[in-house]
Amino acid sequence: MVESLFPNVDWENMWEATLETLYMTAMSTFFTFVIGLVLGIVLFLTAPKQLWANSIVNWLTGAFVNIFRSIPFIILIILLIPFTKFLIGTIRGPNAALPALIIGAAPFYARMVLIALKEIDKGVIEAARSMGATTWTIIRKVLLPESKPALLSGITVTAIALVGYTAMAGIIGAGGLGTLAFLDGFQRSREDVTLMATILILVIVFAIQFIGDWMTTRSDKR
Amino acid sequence: MIELKKLSKVFDTGKGALTAVDDVDLSIAAGEIFGIIGYSGAGKSTLIRLLNGLEKPSSGSVVINGQNITAIKGSELRKARQKVSMIFQHFNLLWSRTVKENIEFPLEIAGVPKNKRDARVLELVELVGLKGRENAYPSQLSGGQKQRVGIARALANEPEVLLCDEATSALDPQTTDSILELLVDINKRLGLTIVLITHEMHVIRKICHRVAVMEGGRVVELGDVLQVFQSPKAEITERFVAQVTDTEDSQETIKNLRKLYPTGELVKLVFVGDQTEQPILTQLIRKYPVDVNIVQGNIAHTQRGAYGTLVLQMKGSAQEISEALAYLNAESVQTEVMSNG
Numbered sequence: 001m002v003e004s005l006f007p008n009v010d011w012e013n014m015w016e017a018t019l020e021t022l023y024m025t026a027m028s029t030f031f032t033f034v035i036g037l038v039l040g041i042v043l044f045l046t047a048p049k050q051l052w053a054n055s056i057v058n059w060l061t062g063a064f065v066n067i068f069r070s071i072p073f074i075i076l077i078i079l080l081i082p083f084t085k086f087l088i089g090t091i092r093g094p095n096a097a098l099p100a101l102i103i104g105a106a107p108f109y110a111r112m113v114l115i116a117l118k119e120i121d122k123g124v125i126e127a128a129r130s131m132g133a134t135t136w137t138i139i140r141k142v143l144l145p146e147s148k149p150a151l152l153s154g155i156t157v158t159a160i161a162l163v164g165y166t167a168m169a170g171i172i173g174a175g176g177l178g179t180l181a182f183l184d185g186f187q188r189s190r191e192d193v194t195l196m197a198t199i200l201i202l203v204i205v206f207a208i209q210f211i212g213d214w215m216t217t218r219s220d221k222r
Numbered sequence: 223m224i225e226l227k228k229l230s231k232v233f234d235t236g237k238g239a240l241t242a243v244d245d246v247d248l249s250i251a252a253g254e255i256f257g258i259i260g261y262s263g264a265g266k267s268t269l270i271r272l273l274n275g276l277e278k279p280s281s282g283s284v285v286i287n288g289q290n291i292t293a294i295k296g297s298e299l300r301k302a303r304q305k306v307s308m309i310f311q312h313f314n315l316l317w318s319r320t321v322k323e324n325i326e327f328p329l330e331i332a333g334v335p336k337n338k339r340d341a342r343v344l345e346l347v348e349l350v351g352l353k354g355r356e357n358a359y360p361s362q363l364s365g366g367q368k369q370r371v372g373i374a375r376a377l378a379n380e381p382e383v384l385l386c387d388e389a390t391s392a393l394d395p396q397t398t399d400s401i402l403e404l405l406v407d408i409n410k411r412l413g414l415t416i417v418l419i420t421h422e423m424h425v426i427r428k429i430c431h432r433v434a435v436m437e438g439g440r441v442v443e444l445g446d447v448l449q450v451f452q453s454p455k456a457e458i459t460e461r462f463v464a465q466v467t468d469t470e471d472s473q474e475t476i477k478n479l480r481k482l483y484p485t486g487e488l489v490k491l492v493f494v495g496d497q498t499e500q501p502i503l504t505q506l507i508r509k510y511p512v513d514v515n516i517v518q519g520n521i522a523h524t525q526r527g528a529y530g531t532l533v534l535q536m537k538g539s540a541q542e543i544s545e546a547l548a549y550l551n552a553e554s555v556q557t558e559v560m561s562n563g
Contacts, residue, residue, distance in 0.1 A: 127314035130274055130307065131328040131379075132300035141327065145318040221359040222317050 008190040013180065018200050021176035024094045024166040025204070028101035029159040035106040036158070037151070039065060040113020041139060051125075051135045065107040073104045073165050077172055097174035101165050109158045116150030117143055149220040156212025160205050167201065177201055223252035223415050224273065224383065229282035230439075231268050242268040243279070244439035250432075252382075255409050255416045255525065257430035257447070259423065259462055265439035266419040270385050273417065274306045275299050287382055304332055307376035311388035313368040315360040321347070321371050322356040328378040346374040350404065366397035373404060377412070384408070386418035390425060402429050406525070423465040427451070427524050435459045448526045452494045452556065467520050467531050476560065479517055479535060486537035488517065489547065492556040495527040502553055503532075510546040512538035533560070 039061060045051050046058035071079070077100040084091050084099045120143060128142045144151070170178020177197040185194030231243040242265040250256045260266045271277040272284055275291050284291040289302055307328070315324050325346050329339045347356055350370040360368055369389060376384055386405070390398040406429050409416050420426065426433050426447060433450055435443040435458060442456045451467075454460045476488060493502075498521060507514055514534050521530035536543050547557050 121312070121314065123310055123312050123314035124316060126276065127308070127310060128327075128331075129276060130303060130385075131331050131375075132303035133331045134300065137331060141330070142316065146316060148318060219318075222361050 006192040006196050008184075008192050009196050010184075013184070014193075014196060014200070017175065017177045017180040017197070018204075020094045020174075021163070021166050021178070021201070021204065024097050024101065024169070024174065024176055025159060025162050025208075028098055028105060028162050028166070029155065031098070031102045032105040032109050032158055032162065033155050035102065036109030036155075037113055039106060039110035040117065041143065043110060043114045044117040044143075045135070045139075051138070065110050067107075068103055069107040069111065071104075073100070074168055074171070076100055076104050077169060092173045092175075094175050097166060097169035097176075100169060101162060104165060105158055105162050108161065109154060112154035112158065113147075113151060116147040116154060119150060120146045149216045149222075152212060152216045152219060156208060156216070159208050159212070163201060163205055163208070223254070223287060224248070224250040224417070225283075225285040226272075227283045227285070229269075229272060229284065230280050231265075231272060231277060232280040233268075241265075241439050243272065246282070246439075246441055248434060248441065248444070250415065250417060252415055253409070253413050254432060255406070255418070255430050257426040257433040258417070258419045258436055259421065259426050259433060260419075260436035261421055261458075264436040266436050267387065269436070270308075270387055270417065270419050273383070273385055274303050274308060304328070304379040305381045306383045306385065307379065307381040308385040308387060309369065309372040309376050309389045311391050313360070313365075313372045313392075315368055315371055315375075317360050320357050320359055321352060321363070324360070324371055325374045325378055328375055332379050342378060346377060349377070349408075350374045364397070365393050366400060369393065369397075369401050370404065373401075373408070377408065377414075380412075381414065383415045383417065386416060386420075388420055389418065391420065391422065398425070399428070405429055423462040426462075427466050427522050427529075429525060431525050435462065446526060447524045448494060448529060451522070451524065451529045452492060466522055475518055476533065486513070486515075486535050487543055488560040489534050489536055490558045490560055491532045491534065491550060492558075493521075493528075493530040493532070495529075497553065497555055498528040498530045500553075502550070502555060505553075506546055506549060509549065510538075510542060512536050512542050512546050 042061050043058065043065065046054045046061065048055070068076070080100045080103065081091055084096050087099055088096045090096050124146060125138060125142060128138050133141070166174065166176050167178030167181070170176050170180070171182055173179060177200055181194045181197035184190060185197060226246055226248040229243055229246045230241065233240045233242055244265070246269065258266045258269065268277055272279050273286070273291065279292055283293070286306060291299070291302060294302060316327065319327065322343050325343045326339050329342060334342070347353055350373050352367060352370050352374065355363065355367065360371065363371065390401050393401060402425065405416060408414055418425065418430070430447050432445065433447050434441045435456060437456070437458050443450060443454065443459045450459060451463055454463050479488065503514070514536055517533040517535055519530070519532045521528055536546060538546070550557050
């Protein structure tokens with residue numbers, strides 16, 4: 001039945017491509033989370049009247065975030081080819097896609113982190129200061145836990161966007177379901193391969209959304 | 223205990239300088255409940271934040287227990303803040319932590335080890351009357367309960383001073399009273415100095431020993447609560463006192479009475495302390511041939527004794543009335559003739 005609907009699908013290749021997509025998504029989501037969090041916190045704390053108020057650092061970070069957030073991803077990949085080659089040693093395969101994926105997504109996530117942190121009641125930060133907390137304690141014990149639901153729902157949206165980015169990276173040979181759909185499906189006119197790759201991408205997206213929603217709800221005690 | 227000297231704070235707003243606190247000198251004794259009252263924008267919020275260094279003054283100094291708060295910073299200031307804790311109008315609890323974890327927070331900051339933290343939290347939960355609610359999240363608590371958590375949290379590191387920033391302004395009258403009672407209880411039991419800011423004279427009346435009235439960044443009146451109630455000097459103070467003693471109804475009643483009884487005088491008497499318990503009115507009626515009609519009466523209890531007002535309509539000849547008033551004054555009851563009939 002399945003064989004007759006998808007006559008051209010090589011299941012072993014399809015499975016390997018799925019694993020590559022999952023690998024790229026997981027790795028890039030992890031680094032995007034860490035880098036985006038740091039950038040977001042710096043943006044938040046260096047803003048006027050905040051604990052590390054510093055207009056120069058704030059402006060530089062803001063500029064970096066805005067520039068990389070604005071470059072279309074497909075162009076960013078091409079622009080980053082020399083950088084990727086220097087860092088990874090090759091521009092092909094899942095690992096080579098990671099720098100572009102992370103540099104493309106981290107600024108996007110940094111903005112979400114900033115929005116999440118701005119939502120925190122200023123009074124709570126003031127209360128922590130009044131107790132004699134250091135800025136580091138405030139970050140660890142106030143900012144992060146109090147914005148946790150928004151940070152989690154933000155990384156969910158970002159991870160889903162990253163699944164889409166991996167498919168685009170596939171066009172330049174990153175591997176994964178994007179490459180498979182493009183080379184095996186589109187260029188060889190095998191619609192069933194494209195369709196199957198699409199179905200698998202949808203499954204991954206739905207799974208991420210489901211896990212993300214579950215974690216967000218669970219962390220929200222408001 | 224707390225000494226403010228020539229304290230000023232000027233904010234640099236986009237449109238120019240704004241003087242929030244203007245040359246304030248205050249001295250607050252250990253174990254005192256000291257109230258600062260003023261309308262919003264009077265500078266009281268800024269003033270209380272100068273006491274724990276959340277705001278830096280433009281000039282002047284704050285000395286608490288011999289330590290100059292305005293001169294220290296970094297870890298020394300953070301250490302000092304553990305002894306000058308604060309509660310807030312909107313409680314400012316961490317919603318992501320349970321009651322127990324919220325109270326534990328300042329102990330974590332102070333570096334108290336886990337096993338000692340647990341014991342201390344238990345003590346505090348009991349002290350503020352929240353036993354059984356340790357594992358609830360703030361969202362599951364009422365406003366009054368949230369403020370109790372705020373108080374427990376503020377007491378965790380055994381502070382010497384408790385700053386209350388409009389701590390009851392978001393609560394209903396009944397809850398306000400129960401929180402105020404808790405504050406008085408803590409003040410007596412732990413000998414804690416309490417500085418509170420508010421815009422409600424009711425709060426001052428109920429728990430404060432002394433009060434400072436602020437307007438435009440300055441302290442315009444300062445004194446014992448009872449004395450301020452009895453003879454307010456500044457116009458703004460009179461308005462605050464009226465919050466507690468006069469009701470709109472009484473104004474209305476007086477107007478009606480003037481119409482109903484165009485004869486006689488309306489006289490307002492002010493009793494303070496022991497006089498509130500003396501049968502002065504009985505003596506008055508026995509001794510002087512005046513007719514007395516009680517229009518409105520009010521008694522308020524402060525930490526330093528009771529304070530009462532009584533509005534009377536007196537009928538009689540001008541001579542008789544002035545003699546009656548002289549008697550009251552001799553009994554050191556203040557009198558004020560409100561209208562000529």
